[in-house]
Amino acid sequence: MTFIILENINKSFDGIEVLKDLNIEIKEGNILGILGRSGSGKSTLIHMLRGTPEYRPDSGKVIYNIAICKKCLRVEGPSKVGEQCECGGNYESESADFWNCDRKIFAAIRKRISIMLQRNFALYDEETVIENVMQALPEGDFEENLYEAIDLLEMVHMSHRVTHIARDLSGGEKQRVVLARQIAKNPTLFLADEPTGTLDPQTAEYIHETLIEGVKEKGTTMVITSHWPEVMNLLADEVIWLERGKVVEQGSADKVVNNFLETVPLPQKTGDHVIGEPIIEVKDIKKHYYSIDRGVVKAVNGISLTINKGEIFGIVGLSGSGKTTLSRMLVGLTEPSSGTIDAKLGDEWIDMKKSGPHGRGRILPYIGLLHQEYSLYPHRTVLGNLTDAISLDLPAEFGKMKAIYVLNAVGFDNDYAAQILDKTPDKLSVGEKHRVAIAQVLIKEPNIIILDEPTGTMDPITRVQVTDSILKARDELDQTFIIISHDMDFVLDVCDRTALMRNGELLKEGKPEEIVNELTLDEKKEMLNKE
Secondary structure, X not given: OEEEEEEEEEXXXXXXXXXXXXXXXXXXXXXXXXXXXXXXXXXXXXXHHHOOHHHOOOEXXXXXXXXXXXXXXXXXXXXXXXXXXXXOXXXXXXXXXXXXXXXXXXHHHHHOEXXXXXXXXXXXXXXXXXXXXXXXXOOOOHHHHHHHHHHHHXXXXXXXXXXXXXXXXXXXXXXXXXXXXXXXXXXXXXXXXXXXXXXXXXXXXXXXXXXXXXXXXXXXXXXXXXXXXXXXXXXXXXXXXXXXXXXXXXXXXXXHHHHHHOOOOOOOOOOOOOOOOEEEEEEEEEEEEEEOOOEEEEEEEEEEEEEEOOOEEEEEOOOOOOHHXXXXXXXXXXXXXXXXXXXXXXXXXXXXXXXXXXXXXXXXXXXXXXXXXXXOOOXXXXXXXXOHHHOOOOOHXXXXXXXXXXXXXXXXXXXXXXXXXXXOHHHOOHHHHHHXXXXXXXXXXXXXXXXXXXXXXXXXXHHHHHHHHHHHHHHHHXXXXXXXXXXXXXXXXXXXXXXXXXXXXXXXXXXXXXXXXXXXXXXXXXXXXXX
């Protein structure tokens, strides 16, 4: 039965069209996948279906065909029409124009919708994992709710964290608890906006398994957005391909995904780049600290490596292998326990362990770093984030030209780059924010650039564009890149040499193809998608 109908939907933000003449039908119990690159309008559509106030359509209708109990205002899918409600009333058929209906019906529909948003961990930070899930369950017998909460946490592979405080969880763990909470609400409609876009492959697999078991197999209607074709093939009954707010194609997952993949270009390999002399020397570097629970933790344990000028050097490994700690020591954000780190500025070697203007302070302006948990200035425009907010003193018109140039380098075409300059970050998709954050590093033209998990939120097309921009920047500006990643496919495409870390130690160093042969089965499962 038809559950939701979108009729001639249009939506603009700041004069820029985001959704254009959208006409979609969603069947009850079906999984509709919305496929498209970052900025295609996927998140706007999800928020519009949810009833988020600022996403009210400019024109068109969102129709919910529902079964509603007029006695208690409980809403179900249309197949429940004629059945008896738990309160003793009966479910009646109603076709509700969502954004223009009675506010009580609007609220009743919203109450029956669960939503998972990308990079949004809506939890009670000071409460335990089990308490967070139990609060999402309907009022009832405490013991029954306790066991149901435990079952849900087992489903999302979080039963080993039931007593942990929510604020102490990792991002991937928080996302799994959020999923358990949303399933606990037993929704009529489940909305998932890029639920695994920023997660490592293993955590993403847990989320996908749970969506199949807890949503799809229960017959719950779901709309899921993603820029990853694999997600569409795994979960969706039907797929819509969005591009700049318009439907390019609609049909079976296999057909639409294959046509989408044909538009994904291959990275543009450049000729052999001449690698220069050493620019970073690391010798027997260690970072040990003491934990009450674990005793002495050897986060980095005796690593030595050399990175050459003009090289794209990858540091790979699973979460917890020590690669981010190593990158933080390279730029002086974390003090090593022992060992030496030297970086070359001009003809002089700088001791990176020595603080102050006569030590690493001399070279830090020439090192660009993109943290895994990057952040943009929320109240500044994209142009402000790229110029004023990073103290880049340029004439206004030249600053604008340079901003467009660097946005183009990370995958925005010139017209769209010009359009977003006056937008604040909250008007961008997560993938677009990620690219602006990379542009914020590149615009300063540093000698050395460290990118920590640079592909976390990127669609396949943008990943290729960023790969090309790194290769281009290396060739044209003679920049040196250090890529910290668990995305081995990206490393294979972009890096000249790679170091594999495991348990705080450097296991092997060599060409990316050689490192693949050293990966364990678990590492291949989490780091490599192409095999």
